[in-house]
Amino acid sequence: MKVEVIPSIHEAVADQFAGKTAIVIDVLRATSTMVAALAAGCKGIVPVETIEQAKKAQAPGDLLGGERFCQKIPGFDLGNSPLEYRRDIVGDKIVVMTTTNGTRAIQTSLQAETILAGSLLNGAACAAKALESERDIVILCSGTNDVFSLEDGLCAGLLAAELSRLASVPPDFNDVGLAMMYTFERIRDNLTEAIFGCSNGKRLSRLGFSQDIVYCSQVNRLAVVPEFCMGVMKQH
Amino acid sequence: MKVEVIPSIHEAVADQFAGKTAIVIDVLRATSTMVAALAAGCKGIVPVETIEQAKKAQAPGDLLGGERFCQKIPGFDLGNSPLEYRRDIVGDKIVVMTTTNGTRAIQTSLQAETILAGSLLNGAACAAKALESERDIVILCSGTNDVFSLEDGLCAGLLAAELSRLASVPPDFNDVGLAMMYTFERIRDNLTEAIFGCSNGKRLSRLGFSQDIVYCSQVNRLAVVPEFCMGVMKQH
Numbered sequence: 001m002k003v004e005v006i007p008s009i010h011e012a013v014a015d016q017f018a019g020k021t022a023i024v025i026d027v028l029r030a031t032s033t034m035v036a037a038l039a040a041g042c043k044g045i046v047p048v049e050t051i052e053q054a055k056k057a058q059a060p061g062d063l064l065g066g067e068r069f070c071q072k073i074p075g076f077d078l079g080n081s082p083l084e085y086r087r088d089i090v091g092d093k094i095v096v097m098t099t100t101n102g103t104r105a106i107q108t109s110l111q112a113e114t115i116l117a118g119s120l121l122n123g124a125a126c127a128a129k130a131l132e133s134e135r136d137i138v139i140l141c142s143g144t145n146d147v148f149s150l151e152d153g154l155c156a157g158l159l160a161a162e163l164s165r166l167a168s169v170p171p172d173f174n175d176v177g178l179a180m181m182y183t184f185e186r187i188r189d190n191l192t193e194a195i196f197g198c199s200n201g202k203r204l205s206r207l208g209f210s211q212d213i214v215y216c217s218q219v220n221r222l223a224v225v226p227e228f229c230m231g232v233m234k235q236h
Numbered sequence: 237m238k239v240e241v242i243p244s245i246h247e248a249v250a251d252q253f254a255g256k257t258a259i260v261i262d263v264l265r266a267t268s269t270m271v272a273a274l275a276a277g278c279k280g281i282v283p284v285e286t287i288e289q290a291k292k293a294q295a296p297g298d299l300l301g302g303e304r305f306c307q308k309i310p311g312f313d314l315g316n317s318p319l320e321y322r323r324d325i326v327g328d329k330i331v332v333m334t335t336t337n338g339t340r341a342i343q344t345s346l347q348a349e350t351i352l353a354g355s356l357l358n359g360a361a362c363a364a365k366a367l368e369s370e371r372d373i374v375i376l377c378s379g380t381n382d383v384f385s386l387e388d389g390l391c392a393g394l395l396a397a398e399l400s401r402l403a404s405v406p407p408d409f410n411d412v413g414l415a416m417m418y419t420f421e422r423i424r425d426n427l428t429e430a431i432f433g434c435s436n437g438k439r440l441s442r443l444g445f446s447q448d449i450v451y452c453s454q455v456n457r458l459a460v461v462p463e464f465c466m467g468v469m470k471q472h
Contacts, residue, residue, distance in 0.1 A: 007243065007384070007412075148243070150411040175386040175434050176243075182430075183415045186422035194418075198411050 002136040003163055005156045005177035008143030009101065012108045021133045022112035023126060023159060025119065026142035027151040028200045029080045029209075030102025031226070032119040032216040033065075034233050036082035039224045041091035044234035047103045054098045063090065066098035070207050073098070081212050094232075101142040106228060109140055115228035120155050120191070120216060125223040127162035137163070139177070150183075150198035151216070154191065157184025158219060192217040238372040239399055241392045241413040244379030245337065248344045257369045258348035259362060259395060261355065262378035263387040264436045265316045266338025267462070268355040268452040269301075270469050272318035275460045277327035280470035283339045290334045299326065302334035306443050309334070317448050330468075337378040342464060345376055351464035356391050356427070356452060361459040363398035373399070375413070386419075386434035387452070390427065393420025394455060428453040 006012045025031055034045050046062075048054050051073055054064055065078035065085075072079030078089070080099055097103075109115050114133055118126040130137050139159055141152035157180035163171050164181070173181065187194045195201040195217045196210075204213055226233040242248045261267055270281050282298075284290050287309055290300055301314035301321075308315030314325070316335055333339075345351050350369055354362040366373050375395055377388035393416035399407050400417070409417065423430045431437040431453050432446075440449055462469040 010247075147410075148412050148415070150414050153411070153415050174383075175389070176384050178386050178430070178434055179384070179389050179415065179419045182422040183418040186418040194414070198414055 001171045003171045004174045005139045007148045010146035017109045017112040020136045020138050021114045021130050022109035023116045023118040023139045024105040025152045025155045026102035027155050030099040031117040033082040034117045034226045035119050035122045035224050037085035037090050038235050039222045040087040044094050044232040046096045048098050049103050054096045057096045062094045065095045105140050105142040117226035120219050121222045123158040124162045124220040126225050127159050129225040151195045153180045154184050156180040237407050239407045240410045241375045243384045246382035253345045253348040256372045256374050257350045257366050258345035259352045259354040259375045260341040261388045261391045262338035263391050266335040267353040269318040270353045270462045271355050271358045271460050273321035273326050274471050275458045276323045280330050280468040282332045284334050285339050290332045293332045298330045301331045341376050341378040353462035356455050357458045359394040360398045360456040362461050363395050365461040387431045389416045390420050392416040
């Protein structure tokens with residue numbers, strides 16, 4: 001089985017995904033938030049690109065979530081902090097969500113047979129789910145505005161390490177995949193600190209979202225694996 | 237001081253280099269060969285893009301070197317193996333050299349104030365030389381056909397680690413730089429093995445160049461730092 005890690009959306013080509021299982025990663029914070037929301041009983045996340053699309057897609061009872069420049073969108077029910085997506089708020093609800101990079105990553109990987117949302121929170125569960133398909137795997141790091149983000153790379157490295165551990169035959173990684181696995185192995189005992197020291201970590205902590213970083217840097221804490229199906233990310 | 241690592245030529249933009257010190261890396265094998273050649277007494281390397289340009293640039297007494305698809309070019313004096321560039325062959329000579337990715341990396345970084353050639357062989361010396369300028373540093377991994385190569389990333393990581401060690405104020409790395417430093421730190425005691433396991437390592441060993449991989453994966457063995465000046469890579 002081949003496992004290809006793509007370091008940012010800028011590097012991705014749509015037909016790289018054809019016939020494969022895609023795992024999209026946006027650790028800070030879109031995919032972490034999706035995982036947290038579904039773990040809290042949210043029925044599904046509808047990822048859309050624009051604020052306009054979010055408002056159009058909202059059915060009665062649905063919540064609106066998402067961010068622009070890391071901040072909650074005026075008039076929306078929820079921002080992009082996983083800590084907001086509590087059971088008493090999102091339980092049994094659909095959330096229509098617009099985020100800058102996470103949604104673009106899903107759009108980019110639409111040719112895949114299966115699209116899963118990966119984060120540090122659900123790394124092991126996500127790797128196990130991806131292996132079930134027995135297809136080649138493409139792991140897409142969203143990055144930030146077309147530039148590689150360390151926290152997404154660390155998550156790709158966690159997934160690579162988990163795939164290595166779980167697969168019956170050792171997977172064949174591309175060079176980015178090898179590098180990310182080594183990066184994760186080097187820093188796994190200091191993940192939170194490393195993420196505070198990278199570009200998005202610095203920006204989010206400046207903006208007052210340090211608790212999100214602490215939350216999102218927890219490894220294998222949740223077993224939920226959001227899967228994109230008919231426009232909705234949900235647990236299958 | 238800012239230190240930006242660019243993972244492949246595909247990711248590089250010419251004006252990112254303006255006013256900065258560039259370090260170009262092509263561990264397998266162009267920059268390793270340049271370092272080995274100058275250490276063996278070669279007077280200078282003239283990097284050019286095409287075979288045609290190499291023949292035109294050759295003055296009486298100059299040698300022609302380089303590769304296409306990893307192999308020596310018919311009619312040329314030397315291939316792209318550092319082990320060929322021995323004192324009895326290249327001593328006091330100029331070598332006009334055409335390689336696929338290394339030369340493109342130099343072309344891409346032409347707006348830099350200074351262009352140095354980095355490899356695992358001369359990592360510490362190269363980092364020290366780059367710091368002398370007190371300018372921001374851009375480290376360009378050549379990669380292979382626009383795709384990231386692990387061995388170049390490991391070299392970028394070595395340079396990042398050496399810059400951290402040598403700089404009086406801790407450098408400010410971009411996220412790729414941090415990831416490559418962690419990758420290098422994870423694998424520094426098994427560098428040769430890791431390079432044999434990556435894409436170019438596998439290809440070169442299949443083609444019979446295993447000795448080149450062993451040679452090029454030696455860390456800080458040589459103190460030579462090729463610098464690009466008036467079309468020639470030489471020791472200053």
